[in-house]
Amino acid sequence: MKAVVLKAINELELAEVERPEPGPGFSLIRVLACGICGTDRHIYKGEYPSSKPVILGHEFGGVIEEVGPSSKFKVGQLVSIDPNIVCGKCPDCLAKRTAFCPELTALGVNINGGIAEYVLTPDSQIYPVAAGLNPLHLAFIEPLACSIRGMDLAALKGGERVAILGGGVIGLLVVQLAKLAGASEIVLVTRQKFRRDVALKIGATRVVDPKNEDVSQVVTGMDVTFECAGAVDTFKQSQVITRRGGCVIVLGLTAADTNLEINPFSIVVNELRIQGSFLNPLTQSRAAELVSSGKLNLDILISKVVDLDGVQAVLDTPPAEGDIKYIVCP
Ligand SMILES: [Zn+2]
Ligand SMILES: [Zn+2]
Known part of the structure; x- marks a missing residue:
């Protein structure tokens, strides 16, 4: 073979x-x-x-x-x-x-x-x-299973304001999952126009071009922010745009040796939860069923x-x- x-x-x-x-x-x-x-x-x-x-x-x-x-x-x-x-x-x-x-x-x-x-x-x-x-949809089941893990950790109940930073496959799957979970607002932030246009077709209620707009000014008070870009800038942004008591789900992978400064004071007084999401523990069967259902574009x-x-x-x-x-x- x-x-x-x-x-x-x-x-x-x-x-x-x-x-x-x-x-x-x-x-x-x-x-x-x-x-x-x-x-x-x-x-x-x-x-x-x-x-x-x-x-x-x-x-x-x-x-x-x-x-x-x-x-x-x-x-x-x-x-x-x-x-x-x-x-x-x-x-x-x-x-x-x-x-x-x-x-x-x-x-x-x-x-x-x-x-x-x-x-x-x-x-x-x-x-x-x-x-x-x-058969082409088979290629999405593993990345969807990883996205479902992130959704599990976010525990949306419906009506939340959700931001997604990064418009790759994971970001665009999370857009669709957030819609299915009943999020009231779904904001996708990505530099690439084509991806912003796709996001609007599949469930984003608003898109932001970080090259032209100051994300921390135009996206505020998010209940949950999904960091799906794996970049230092978006990781920092995610903490600024999330409301006090809100949650940041980190799905994006940076290089293993990337470090940055964080402000412990702001994490305490804002009760910010920064939650990593790794792989697809026990989510593959739900991903297979969701793809089979045809509910995703x-x-x-x-x-x-x-x-x-x-x-x-x-x-x-x-x-x-x-x-x-x-x-x-x-
Ligand atoms: Zn992969
Ligand atoms: Zn084991």
Whole structure:
């Protein structure tokens, strides 16, 4: 089978590799769609730890091609995959904090992933989706599961004023989730006009261009702010625009060595909660069901679809202005 293998930092190869055989507890997935995200770019450049050689791709789904002995799955089933594999037995797993499992490994990071014709997948990671689902939508289930984690931590009850900083895939999924959760105001802040226009079509009640407007002046008193840009400026802004007693959910990933000054006094007197949101602990099945329901507008987020030959060029070039999601169809 063909696969995109990361051999070393900045070194990819479209290789012919042996097609795996599923043993007990495993299935072989024929990949129909795999998203490429910022994490893949970081892994490629050596800015995020990974095994090498490894087949990249952690946002994928497809059709079950072969099952192991006495599998509960059927050949031909359309499924999404949770790439994050945990032990299920440690104190963190037992307390449902699976993102902190010390044995966490991930398909497409430490184990061969979805930018390939086939992937050997533990059955524990497989989540069936609606049979008629557009296969491209499979690429959104993992990032949606991460966004749902952020929503869980925000615990919206309806009627809140919500700001979202950053108009990438996560930001635009959070826009739609906030709408479904009944937020009364949904403000999206992003520099890219195309993304602002998309946001208005999928649920944002207002958009702000931070190049032309002072965000801290025009966005104020937010009940919940989602930081989805992973930048120092937006992290600082999020604390200014959130109301006293409000909550900042940090989904955006900065470089691991980024530091900045914070003001403990203002955190105390404003009772500000700054809450990180990491991975997709126990949210993948809800993400699979929500995507299956058709309640999200995902087509509008797809910027480019490439085959395995096109992956190198995508990873060698920064995303074009306004582009949102690139998907590989092996
Ligand atoms: Zn990703
Ligand atoms: Zn564990």
